[in-house]
Amino acid sequence: MPARTSWSSPRSASVSTPSARTRRPPGGRRIPVRVDFVTCDVFTSRPFAGNPLLVVPDASGLGAASMQAIAREINYSESTFVLPADDPAHAYRQRTFVPLAEIPYAGHPTVGTALVLSWLGRVAPPSGGTGTAAITIEVGFGPLPLDVRFEAARATRVRMAQGKPEWGEPVRDPAFLARLSEGLRIPRDAVGGGLPVRAVSTGNRFLIVPVGSVAALEGADPDPRLVVAVERELGTLGTYAFAFAPGGRIRARGFASGAGVPEDPATGSAAGPLGIYLALERALPDPAGRFLVDQGIEMGRPSELEVEVDRREDGTPAGVHVSGSAVRMMTGSLEV
Template structure:
């Protein structure tokens, strides 16, 4: 039998049982594609990561990310959590890790309070600049989550596909509507047929509401629904927070901005995602970071 170690961590939180849980296999060498997918389904978390040797020795690792049904090109909380785990194993170089992923190279910055201390926080840079896709009809989006068209705020932008490595439909809604939103799987399936631009079994909706401004950061509340890929609701979605930050910056004349995003409250798993966006030579780039807490460790025999 082959044995593989795993750990689980709660990501974008400073307390156990908050944030978004993640399973990490720090050495997945020898696992095949089908085995990785089966293990991700077995863990039954929004994502599981598998760490492999890098193609380029200048990088830290090749990281593969699977949700319950498919491999993902990039995701936020899996990178933050995997960075935290590998940094705890001493695999960073002067506080930096570099992950090879389908969407590109992901650079990870590790913050510690001392040279050998457990990481205090991890921040990742999304692998691609902001790209925008088609707009989703307001009534189609609203129906997916049990809202009325007037609950969707279109003053700044209409619901739109946005990506910095992993695409989401991003829509602003009123504060009360964000709390009331409830995914309707039948409506999601019908909407996917009418709006299939994100690929098979993919229609992730990232809804946000504006909260306040404090300490130089815009405070937002958010929720993410992706029932067609097996995640009814996600507690913290870094790969959606980053295109949201980039999209919002694109609507201003600012060079950079910070966005503190609260997510997961309605699920009982409050999360805090610290995101930034800035204008770069190739477009608008974004980062997201936060804390992690270790929860479980064990062995899998196959």
Template sequence: MRTFPFVTVDVFTDRRFGGNPLAVFPDARGLSDAEMQALAAEFNLSETTFVLPPEDPANTARVRIFHRTAEMPFAGHPNVGTGFVLADRAVGGILRFEQIAGLVEVRLAPDGQGATIAAPQPLRIGAALPPAVAAACAGIAPEEILTARHPPTLASDGGNHRLLVEVTPAGLADAAPDVAAFRRALAAHPAELGGLISLYLYRREGAGVRARMFAPVTGTPEDPATGSAATPLAGFLLHLSGAGEAALDIIQGVEMGRPSLLRTTARRGPDGIRATVGGGCVPVLRGEATL
């Protein structure tokens, strides 16, 4: 029998049982791809990470990210949480993780209670989808979708694309994912969606944003904190504003009873708009998986 230690942490929170839970295997050497996927499905969390030696010794580690059904090229809270778990490997407070989407830099918080990551790629803005499609997926009336600033728009910066949708306060509160509508959207828009759709609803709240994320087709009916949606949203809102840089706090997970705070920044640069996201982490469990 082979034994693999793991830890779990709650990410984008300062209290246990808030934020987004993450399982981390700090030494995944010896696990096959199929075993990693099976473990991620067994934990049944939004994501689970597996840490391997880096291909380039100048970097800290190669980090593989799996959700319940597939591997991901990049994700936000897995990098923040894995950076927190591997804090003793940091050099000058920085870790560098090799991932499918590119190199991810993780900067530890000065107090050691969290981390900030930079999205591995600049903002990419994709197609717009009809408001009725977004409304159906969210289970709300079309008039709850706001389009004065932008229509529902696909965007990404290294991870899976997210459909960014501004909604009314009632639309955000009442939303519930309709799996059949998600599947109809995939069938009707194969070129735009490429077989994947996750819905990131947001509304303005003072100087910040309240958000919810649904991806039921890939096994996440709702996510309490989504860093890889927060960074494209921050970049996209900067794109719309015309400003050179901005900071934005995003509150997510309230409706799930797991309130999360994601602190984002976005800045225009030579290669486009790049964004960061950070927040706190709290350790929860330690254990071993025996295979």
């Protein structure tokens, strides 16, 4: 049955204890179940920017089919559903859905969910109210450490470790690069910019595509059918195209049409692989391994992602962290 939605501004509404229990009367006819949610904009410090996220703080009683239906109904890049952790030493278990499928995890949902649960009092601030609370959550590939930053007892920022880095060989096949250029609608001589195309994963596998200039990146107008075909050849969730920008910053655009996300305003699970990629290519904007990514500009939803790459003595990447903030937007409920 169609989902009915109600919502209210967080500035005027209180958050009730969420419930997602299935109810059936003796006659067997199913009664709609109320599912409470919170939304926020992630990787931004102001409303109506960044990447929107729906969080169901208590998804107990919801099956995977209902979670997928809610994600498809809301149609954000991702929606998350919080469950008790399997390990009592962990804070919670997070299931993450794009409109068309469940995925192991994603960046902006992980940052946003941790902040929402902190605002609801389910992640305690450190003694004194200011500082960092270290927690571990459970996602599709296992435990994931997070650092939640608090200011005056309010959570303001999350620093997220990502999964073990893995990468493929550089893609140099001219026919493949021609198909990629055609799919992204970026001139062939702008794809690469002196660096190779490569698939990289820190939990989700993305095709990292360097572009020769910010102007060429801004002009990209992907053909979803062609881009999805290219992604399937390399088994990637999406494509993350980037260009070097002034001031040591990176401009990026993320595309995942195969997952139901034609373009993403902020993609934390691709910004991490980008950091690994830049370390592999010895192309980090800052020798210290820290840089900022600007994404969502072309969508009118500017986002800022902070990336920190951990390297071994020989310079090869060992791991990566992605950090960001969020703004609470709505509370409400669906009947499913």
